[in-house]
Amino acid sequence: METNLLTTVILPIALGIIMLGLGLGLSLDDFKRVALYPKAIVIGLICQMVLLPVICFVIAIGLQLPPELAVGLMLLAASPGGPTANLYSHLAKGDVALNISLTAINSLLTLISLPFIVNFSLQYFLVSEQAIPMQFKKIIEVFLIVLIPVILGMLVKAKKPEISERMDKPVRILSALFLALIIISAIIKEKANVMIYFQEVGLAAFLFNVLSMMAGYFIPQLFSVNKKQAISIGMEIGIHNGTLAIYIALNVLGNSAMSIPPAIYSLIMFFTAAFFGYLVNKKQNKTLVN
Numbered sequence: 001m002e003t004n005l006l007t008t009v010i011l012p013i014a015l016g017i018i019m020l021g022l023g024l025g026l027s028l029d030d031f032k033r034v035a036l037y038p039k040a041i042v043i044g045l046i047c048q049m050v051l052l053p054v055i056c057f058v059i060a061i062g063l064q065l066p067p068e069l070a071v072g073l074m075l076l077a078a079s080p081g082g083p084t085a086n087l088y089s090h091l092a093k094g095d096v097a098l099n100i101s102l103t104a105i106n107s108l109l110t111l112i113s114l115p116f117i118v119n120f121s122l123q124y125f126l127v128s129e130q131a132i133p134m135q136f137k138k139i140i141e142v143f144l145i146v147l148i149p150v151i152l153g154m155l156v157k158a159k160k161p162e163i164s165e166r167m168d169k170p171v172r173i174l175s176a177l178f179l180a181l182i183i184i185s186a187i188i189k190e191k192a193n194v195m196i197y198f199q200e201v202g203l204a205a206f207l208f209n210v211l212s213m214m215a216g217y218f219i220p221q222l223f224s225v226n227k228k229q230a231i232s233i234g235m236e237i238g239i240h241n242g243t244l245a246i247y248i249a250l251n252v253l254g255n256s257a258m259s260i261p262p263a264i265y266s267l268i269m270f271f272t273a274a275f276f277g278y279l280v281n282k283k284q285n286k287t288l289v290n
Contacts (some may be wrong), residue, residue: 009075010185014178015151015247019172024164025086026104037168037229043220044102044214044233049109051219052237053077055211059196060125066126071118071199072261073208074125075245078117079262080106084273085239087172092277094231102236107150111143132164141252154173180226182191182246194269197260205265205271213238229278239273242266253258 046063056077060070081103089099156163187194200214217234246264 001029007058012145012251014175015145015243017171017178018241018243019146019149019177020153021168021175022103022107023150023155023170024099024151024157024168026129026154027157028154036225037095037101038094038230039223040098040220040225040233041105042226043099043223044098044216044236045109046074047083047216047219047233047235048102048106050165051114051215052212055215057212061209063204063207063239065204066200068255068257069197069204069261070125070247071121071255073201073204073265074121074260075115075258076205076208076240076242076265077264078110079241079245080110081236081239081241084176084270085235088239088277089232089235091205092231092235092281093228094288095229096232098229098232099236102233106236107146111146114248118253122253130155145247146285156213156229158211160277170197178243182243183266187260189264193257194260197257198264201261202264202268207266209238209272217276217280234280235273238276239269240265242269260279263275 005087025191056074059065060073065073080154081099085103086096086099090096153164156167213234215234216237217230220230220233225233242262246259249258251261
């Protein structure tokens with residue numbers, strides 16, 4: 001598959017479909033819900049926007065990741081939670097309404113925080129001659145490709161809820177298929193180095209994923225957030241929008257090596273999130289029995 005086809009056609013369409021799917025599940029009430037869950041949402045956003053980049057940065061430094069792979073991992077830390085988090089939260093008996101609200105708010109805030117985190121990573125990990133900060137034009141491009149499908153999905157849900165319900169499952173399936181295609185394409189593009197990259201960044205991606213979910217689950221409970229909401233926050237900050245990270249790596253930064261950490265992370269998170277959901281569910285059931 002040619003890189004031009006992937007970056008100029010498939011990736012934008014895939015990201016648009018994923019964000020449309022997110023919009024189909026959102027309404028203005030999801031943003032208003034902040035008033036109902038102020039503590040849980042504030043803690044979740046602090047974990048997502050502040051704690052995760054710090055954890056990711058420490059892992060990248062501690063494991064001495066190659067510069068391009070370190071930037072690729074930081075792209076994940078800068079990306080919001082993916083729509084898949086809502087599904088996993090539902091299966092793990094979390095507070096899905098909280099998930100939806102966090103995803104909605106975080107997706108908007110990320111449009112401000114993401115360029116800052118990415119530019120910092122480029123300047124820190126790459127020598128100045130290699131670092132090409134995200135241009136304002138590209139930031140606007142990402143903003144539009146993320147925001148327009150979300151608004152369109154919200155409008156469909158508000159005006160034609162029956163159409164929104166019918167579209168929900170097909171869009172979810174398409175999103176999953178596109179994500180799989182993007183991961184495979186990113187790996188094929190770097191097939192000569194993929195095993196080396198996996199050895200170099202596989203442990204880092206795994207640690208970042210597990211530590212993200214643990215931080216999202218345990219830290220809120222330190223502040224008396226109930227376990228159902230803690231499960232939601234754990235899923236929200238442990239399951240990232242890998243498609244957005246890969247899109248920025250390939251289409252904004254023009255570096256295929258940077259797309260490998262998001263691709264590997266996206267593979268790992270499906271299994272770790274399922275295991276995390278099983279563990280917290282088991283723990284909840286024991287608590288109820290006792």
